Amino acid sequence: MFEDPYTEHVLLTPGPTPIHPRAQQALMRPMLGHMDPEIFALNTDIQADLRAMYGTTDTTFTALLAGTGSLGMEAGFANLVESGDEVLVCANGSFGRRMADMAARYGANVRLVTAPLGEAIDPDDVAAQMDGVQMVAVVHGETSTGVLNPVPQIARIARQHGALLTVDAVTTAGMEPFHMAEWGVDYAYTGAQKCLSAPPGLAPVAISDRALARYHARRTPTPLWYCDFEGLRDYWEHHTYHHTVPVNLHYALHAALRAALDEGMLTRKARVQHVGQAIQTALAPLGFTPYVQRPEDRLPTVLALRLPDGFDDAGVRRALRERHISVTGGLGATAGLIWRLGLMGETARPAPYRALMNALEDLLGVQGLTARFDAALEPVPA
Amino acid sequence: MFEDPYTEHVLLTPGPTPIHPRAQQALMRPMLGHMDPEIFALNTDIQADLRAMYGTTDTTFTALLAGTGSLGMEAGFANLVESGDEVLVCANGSFGRRMADMAARYGANVRLVTAPLGEAIDPDDVAAQMDGVQMVAVVHGETSTGVLNPVPQIARIARQHGALLTVDAVTTAGMEPFHMAEWGVDYAYTGAQKCLSAPPGLAPVAISDRALARYHARRTPTPLWYCDFEGLRDYWEHHTYHHTVPVNLHYALHAALRAALDEGMLTRKARVQHVGQAIQTALAPLGFTPYVQRPEDRLPTVLALRLPDGFDDAGVRRALRERHISVTGGLGATAGLIWRLGLMGETARPAPYRALMNALEDLLGVQGLTARFDAALEPVPA
CATH class of the missing domain: 3.90.1150.10 (Aspartate Aminotransferase, domain 1)
Known part of the structure; x- marks a missing residue:
């Protein structure tokens, strides 16, 4: 009982972390609908603040997925991978292995680059396997072992080979500078309850123009209707109904994100x-x-x-x-x-x-x- | 701004509805982790209360998905449909059509049974198209037009033909008796912010043993890692980590659900x-x-x-x-x-x-x- x-x-x-006092207070705001103008204004603010947090360009698409960080991970593979794609996954811990599992479920041919537990991925090992690769996926901070992977170096390799780069920023973005545009990251996500100290249940994401171009070149719709990039843009940019976003969590995340940027x-x-x-x-x-x-x-x-x-x-x-x-x-x-x-x-x-x-x-x-x-x-x- | x-x-x-006062209060409970024993005890209570709400047997698997009602809809198709399956979708409004879209994305051959806007699905139209059908999907209450579809009659037809039945209970379960076991429903879902007046961001689901048997007979893993039935059971029944559940929303839903059952x-x-x-x-x-x-x-x-x-x-x-x-x-x-x-x-x-x-x-x-x-x-x- x-x-x-x-x-x-x-x-x-x-994770989860204690909720920031400003987020806790915001959680109690009176209920509004997901299509109410106040919520669209709130969402626009959140999008701008996410651009600042991720270090993207002023026009990069950002949004909150209505789920936890794992859904953020999944949405990247669901939207950017099709059956038969070559995906290189850096897997030196539980979350890297989870990426490999998801990529395979969406039909990717997965190449694994590993490192001993407690060690970072060697960029040379990535470079050696890049032939024909369409996407590279890496966990920036591997929560399961406390290892930081060299995202800027891996990003350089991905760019040289014309591959997309997906980065799990769950333990990094929001706690220290993240340079999505400068490094050349195409898809990044985190969980609300990690570096931002907001309640769990939201995955803040940022999607580069290159990633959106890849999405638009798909031969088939993504199976994942709930996080389909076009559906997300319908709601976040064109303000048409897609699904009911968790507005109370939006209130709280907005307050926590502002507090983080203020600091x-x-x-x-x-x-x-x-x-x-x-x-x-x-x-x-x-x-x-x-x-x-x-x-x-x-x-x-x-x-x-x-x-x-x-x-x-x-x-x-x-x-x-x-x-x-x-x-x-x-x-x-x-x-x-x-x-x-x-x-x-x-x-x-x-x-x-x-x-x-x-x-x-x-x-x-x-x-x-x-x-x-x-x-x-x-x-x-x- | x-x-x-x-x-x-x-x-x-x-939907969304105003939050029940007991849910609003519960939302402010101090943060705990998704693997903490108090949360597993809370989840066990929620599961029992969901069985009562859905009218299932005492052992039917129930859970909360960490997303909105649309994710509840999607999880049914993601877990119970494979490429080439014959799925009959009752589509007499927006949410029925959404079901057809999702079923197709997961590879189903979709047969549509429609009715004029503002009219219910005719069970005879369903019966006429059942040959070879593996799953029937119907929206109980079609939110877009205010129509109630005849779920008990459709369930009888599905049973006669050995097909699974997925029911969107978004506007019904929690507000009036729902008889999942008696009618013969295999998968039912709703959204927290509808009949329960809890905050949005959770999809309460119930999954019959027949549906679980179908899931276990899959030839391929479901693409949807986030809502994979086995992953959900790992967390909800075996208490092993799958993804971070939104504990604050669990607090609130638990309180709202209890209030509904008390009434x-x-x-x-x-x-x-x-x-x-x-x-x-x-x-x-x-x-x-x-x-x-x-x-x-x-x-x-x-x-x-x-x-x-x-x-x-x-x-x-x-x-x-x-x-x-x-x-x-x-x-x-x-x-x-x-x-x-x-x-x-x-x-x-x-x-x-x-x-x-x-x-x-x-x-x-x-x-x-x-x-x-x-x-x-x-x-x-x-």
Whole structure:
């Protein structure tokens, strides 16, 4: 039986993140219809703000898909791939493998470029397999391992070969500068509940003119009616009915996105680095070490830390959960081996991680974690 | 530029409906993760309540799709149709035609059974085309015209021929008894923002064992990874990660669904009839007449009224909108010809329609509408 969870939880997970206060307030706005003029005005604002967030040109088509980030991933393959297309998927974690699965379901011949777990994709491996490839797909920040893939270099290779580039920006866009136009990305998506700290249920997307041209050259309609690019444009640009968008979530995302742009991407990136460094400084004496070996391969927004030898992963996380602190462990091969500490949106703040340090001091019977954490945060106050 | 719409609007549309107060309150519950035990307990409650709402057996698989009703429609075709299947679609309005479009996109050979606008599908027309048909699809209540299609009779025919039956229950389930098991429906879906008065962004679905058997007999995976029945069951029944569900919307839907079941489907049905009759009584002297000729073909939850000759449809609806009252006109061929007054969830109450009567008295310079409306509601008080 469901019990009322009115308790506030400290979410240190790689998503969902705590909802931004401005988004929480916006969620309570009175209901309006998806075809009401106020909602079209709201959507136009959201589109402009998404262009700023993704670093696109002023005319690039942006929109919110009425679903989570996985639907954002799927819409790229559904609209831009047809049976028999050659698609190169960079797969060095769960989300890269999910991309390969989806591309295959939409009829692609999938070429996989892999890397050992905890390592970034090598652009040379991509370049070596580009012959005849129509689309390259890569996860910018691989949430399952805390690895940052070299999107700008991969984009250069895709451009040289005339291939489209789809980028999963779930852990990056909205938390630090994303340069879609400058890099040459054709389709990018994220989830509302990640770097923007909005409620889950929306996938903000950006679609380049090259991608739209590919869409218009399709031989057959995309099976995915719900996210058909033309249907989306009918609603977002021509204001004709397609499906009922979740207006309450639009209210909240609009507020969270504005808050993120008001703060600025460079400030947010600095916040992530600052808190991330303090966490590592605080935990290092206990034996926590970076899981990703090469510093340039480390994803700032999902801090993957290898656990000390003999550390009781499940037991400690369970005890933390009893204190209403959620920490996420590894997935698959890294289960029991690592923690993945989220540093997206409202999670990348001193207060929630100070709560973790306090609880760990008590649970592990060690001292000095909170003091080390606070000292590492100096001179920036909480 | 988006202006703050904190004004309360009177939504008399066929969706979205005003959010139920218990759902509005639940929307503000503190954030939790989609893998947290409290959310799995909440989901289990929702599944049980959906079984009650749809009138299924105790073991029928129910779930919420993380998208709107159209995604509910699409998931049925995506999972239950393969290339070359014979699908018979009952299409007597916009949503029936949408079904035909989707079925074709997933490779079906589509046979259309149509009826003139404003008339229900004739079961004999369905029976005449059943040879070799693997699936029948029908919209229970056609929102675009206010027509109720004879689902029980169509279900009997589908059963006789061993075909699956997909039913769009968007304007029916949650507002009056729906008998999925008794009738023999295999896949049913609705949208959260219709009869349940929850926020938009979720599609409650129910899937029969026959439908699951058909799914398991597929020769190829469904393209639609996001709503793959097996992926949904992984999350909803085995509690393994599939995609991030919109937990805030789950909170709200859970509260709205409980409120609906607490009230009871027969009470809700009576409420619809009562308010609908009062609206017709009040407006009849102005020349508003039922658009759907045969009383048994009239959908109770979307009252389609033919406008009086010379009535300034667009002008009056614009003037109502300036008073924050939203009324929906016709779609396509019925544009300018009809109004479609929603009677779903919280819209099927005297108060919002009294606001309409008051405004019309003033705008049209007529008297007695509100008094007639109130008299017709006697002896049940608002």
